[in-house]
Amino acid sequence: MGDTTASPRLGTLIIGNCQAGVQLASTLRELGDTDPITLVGEEPHAPYQRPPLSKAFLKGEATADSLAFRSHDFYREHSIDLVPRERIFRIIRTADGGVATAESGRTFAFARLALTTGAVPRTIPFEGSELEGVSYLRTATEATVLEQQLREARNVVVVGGGFIGLEVAAGARAAGKNVTVLEAAPRLVGRAVSEQTSEFYLQAHRRRGIRVVLNAQVVRFVGEHDRVTGVELGAGDADGSGEIVAADVVLIGVGVVPRTELAVQARPRGRKRHRGGRQGPRLRRAHRGRRGLREHAEPVDRGLRRRPHPPRKRAECRRAGQGGRGDPARAPGRAPDGAVVLVGPGRPQTADRRAEWWA
Numbered sequence: 001m002g003d004t005t006a007s008p009r010l011g012t013l014i015i016g017n018c019q020a021g022v023q024l025a026s027t028l029r030e031l032g033d034t035d036p037i038t039l040v041g042e043e044p045h046a047p048y049q050r051p052p053l054s055k056a057f058l059k060g061e062a063t064a065d066s067l068a069f070r071s072h073d074f075y076r077e078h079s080i081d082l083v084p085r086e087r088i089f090r091i092i093r094t095a096d097g098g099v100a101t102a103e104s105g106r107t108f109a110f111a112r113l114a115l116t117t118g119a120v121p122r123t124i125p126f127e128g129s130e131l132e133g134v135s136y137l138r139t140a141t142e143a144t145v146l147e148q149q150l151r152e153a154r155n156v157v158v159v160g161g162g163f164i165g166l167e168v169a170a171g172a173r174a175a176g177k178n179v180t181v182l183e184a185a186p187r188l189v190g191r192a193v194s195e196q197t198s199e200f201y202l203q204a205h206r207r208r209g210i211r212v213v214l215n216a217q218v219v220r221f222v223g224e225h226d227r228v229t230g231v232e233l234g235a236g237d238a239d240g241s242g243e244i245v246a247a248d249v250v251l252i253g254v255g256v257v258p259r260t261e262l263a264v265q266a267r268p269r270g271r272k273r274h275r276g277g278r279q280g281p282r283l284r285r286a287h288r289g290r291r292g293l294r295e296h297a298e299p300v301d302r303g304l305r306r307r308p309h310p311p312r313k314r315a316e317c318r319r320a321g322q323g324g325r326g327d328p329a330r331a332p333g334r335a336p337d338g339a340v341v342l343v344g345p346g347r348p349q350t351a352d353r354r355a356e357w358w359a
């Protein structure tokens, strides 16, 4: 499959070549699918693990190549056509599948389509967001830039006391930087952990010399010569009182927004947006042949509803046959629901799949 001019035989097109996409492609092969599989993604790298980006990568202990999920040989041996650097912007559905078009003009015909387009960082539109030194962290390219900036920085401010923000803060502090974490909520990692665990994180970070401001209200980023120099807090903040916190680097980690644009575009006309929960048989029939996994938030699959963060999404991870937080030791799981549906009845299916878990 893949480029419509290259091969007339249609198979599965997976848009989004990261964890969910790679896992789906390899599971389809494990389940006995012999149809063509094309895994297309906009990033320049072969599919790689994101979790180390805020950990080993920032310490200079990993590269995008070393984080690859699989070797190029794996994709070749399993006849998975890996297509990087192609951003799909249009999907046209036909009676027997459809065609996806990339911004380059390249087209990909498919019999079955899976959207594993993941998420992008939630942005905050404050004045000064465009200043050099203000960044987000999602991709290896962004991590490379951030790693260089951190190396040269003295004062680091992290906006958002979630997992990624705290990991970056801890790494920067270990490298000897002055680090401030600005969290808008009254506690750290508030959407994912209990109050006791939040308190534990708070004390652990403060003990290591990180300044943590809770109930912080960021007003704007200030800078000189297009470079960030500080973060202004709202007057009356619990700790800030209108001060400007010095910053050479600002990392914003305030959650992610699921990339639903292709799913919205490809959904059957006249159908109402589905927001999770059980679907009626009509909606399920309408979505047959099109699957969404993991951080994709248009849950076209029963049971694959989006969960906010790893500790809450273990069951989902198991269902999807892929990782959550924890030791990378392998834990029991099941084949991705999407993979089972894509392979179809009557094909080989394994009941005792194993899932990978992230450190």
Ligand SMILES: Cc1cc2nc3c(=O)[nH]c(=O)nc-3n(C[C@H](O)[C@H](O)[C@H](O)COP(=O)(O)OP(=O)(O)OC[C@H]3O[C@@H](n4cnc5c(N)ncnc54)[C@H](O)[C@@H]3O)c2cc1C
Pocket (backbone or CB within 6 Å): 015, 016, 017, 018, 019, 020, 021, 040, 041, 042, 043, 049, 050, 051, 052, 053, 054, 086, 087, 088, 089, 116, 117, 118, 119, 120, 137, 138, 139, 164, 259, 262, 293, 294, 295, 296, 310, 323, 324, 325, 358, 359
């Ligand atoms: C810094 C960092 C640290 C993390 N740490 C942990 C951790 O410790 N534990 C944990 O469980 N999780 C962690 N996560 C989250 C974890 O990495 C994600 O849950 C996981 O990457 C989701 O995988 P995914 O395949 O669903 O989506 P994504 O990783 O978002 O991949 C989707 C891919 O689709 C591509 N794409 C999207 N739209 C298009 C399009 N139209 N055309 C072509 N390509 C497209 C994107 O470029 C992207 O490469 C971390 C994430 C980050 C960023």
